[in-house]
Amino acid sequence: MNYAHTCIRVKDLDASIKFYKEALGYQVTREKDHSDDGFKLVYLALDGDDTELELTYNIGHGAYELGDGYGHMALYSDDFEAEYARIKEAGFEVTELMGLPGEEPHYFFVTDPDGYDIEILRRD
Amino acid sequence: MNYAHTCIRVKDLDASIKFYKEALGYQVTREKDHSDDGFKLVYLALDGDDTELELTYNIGHGAYELGDGYGHMALYSDDFEAEYARIKEAGFEVTELMGLPGEEPHYFFVTDPDGYDIEILRRD
Numbered sequence: 748m749n750y751a752h753t754c755i756r757v758k759d760l761d762a763s764i765k766f767y768k769e770a771l772g773y774q775v776t777r778e779k780d781h782s783d784d785g786f787k788l789v790y791l792a793l794d795g796d797d798t799e800l801e802l803t804y805n806i807g808h809g810a811y812e813l814g815d816g817y818g819h820m821a822l823y824s825d826d827f828e829a830e831y832a833r834i835k836e837a838g839f840e841v842t843e844l845m846g847l848p849g850e851e852p853h854y855f856f857v858t859d860p861d862g863y864d865i866e867i868l869r870r871d
Numbered sequence: 872m873n874y875a876h877t878c879i880r881v882k883d884l885d886a887s888i889k890f891y892k893e894a895l896g897y898q899v900t901r902e903k904d905h906s907d908d909g910f911k912l913v914y915l916a917l918d919g920d921d922t923e924l925e926l927t928y929n930i931g932h933g934a935y936e937l938g939d940g941y942g943h944m945a946l947y948s949d950d951f952e953a954e955y956a957r958i959k960e961a962g963f964e965v966t967e968l969m970g971l972p973g974e975e976p977h978y979f980f981v982t983d984p985d986g987y988d989i990e991i992l993r994r995d
Contacts, residue, residue, distance in 0.1 A: 750947075754942030754944075781971060784972050801942065811940030812939050816987070817938070818927055821925070822873060862940075866878070867872070
């Protein structure tokens, strides 16, 4: 078996697509429009990846309860400091640069429109 | 940027590692033991994948609130019917074979020890 995608439910499909494109460089790869059944699925991917992010949009559903179990998706960046500056400058909600205890700072989090965190990691 | 991992918080690290190994074929790739700071991180991967699953274990934390926002991770299977039979036979909690409206059944979900769903998809 091989990893295919991670799926999150979102309350505003357009806002989420805009965020994942503009903040992180995702592109829409395919869509499944099941509006007659009350939902749409939109798949996005990063350039060079054969894995996807699946956004589930349940029409008319408001905000979701995120809980405290799910952590995040993480992405590797080859151009870490520049990406951090770009994302911060563009006005997205980012943390400071962070490291685990005993490590130098090498990651940060950016928050998407629903409140999901995405970790950006400097690729070693 | 490229996808690196999906992170979930788990209440029983050994039970989760056992599940992801035995039900899905994951292997532990690396661990970060920060017990002195109250947590451990364990990374697992599927054979052939350069992406990981990160398990966060906060020592002494009980069950997590999963909410209804996070959906699932999905895995492609090349041997779909056999994997379904194997996972079901082994006693893991699985759904029936499912399809979206208008599609033939081509996926199912299996539930991990914390209640997170993992989707297994027949690779086309």
